[in-house]
Amino acid sequence: MTEPSHTPHLSVDDFDPAASSLSGAVDPAIMAELLSIRSSIDNFDATLVYLLAERFKATQRVGILKATHQLPAADPNREKAQIQRLRALAESANLDPAFAEKFLNFIISEVIHHHQAISESHSAVAATGVVPVVSRDGQGFVAQTDDGGTQPQ
Ligand SMILES: O=C(O)C(=O)C[C@]1(C(=O)O)C=C[C@@H](O)C=C1
DSSP, rough: OOOOOOOOTTTGGGGGGOSSSSSTSOHHHHHHHHHHHHHHHHHHHHHHHHHHHHHHHHHHHHHHHHHHTTTTSHHHHHHHHHHHHHHHHHTTTTHHHHHHHHHHHHHHOOOOOOHHHHHHHHHHHHHHHHHEEEEEEEEESSEEOTTSOOOEO
């Protein structure tokens, strides 16, 4: 496995679908078949990113709702039910249920961190009257003050 890349602002157009450590070392026909299968893998990975982005959009709404009404970030009984369902779905799809559970737990723990961050900024708003607003690029916040002005945060 490779280390996560931290290269900022890399465009999808910079992706080289033929990048490989095997180039030149493998029979060209085998390489062609490998690249053909990898092209499906690349489509699946792109779909996963879009699916995850949509899921996080939904959980962000939950986080705001929970923070607004002072509800706890985590809901363990909901998680138990989700995991049971996902394990059953995984089994019927011939996917390792233990992997499905690990994957869901990984996502949920990230969601809970997001919920906590939303809740903390919500409390900070209550304490200071400064309203954090997500920047246009979605990468950070600008602080919208009571007088409507904005300042980087
Ligand atoms: O449904 C909720 O209450 C959420 O906060 C979403 C979610 C999830 O990611 O599915 C995350 C944390 C909770 O413990 C349960 C479920």
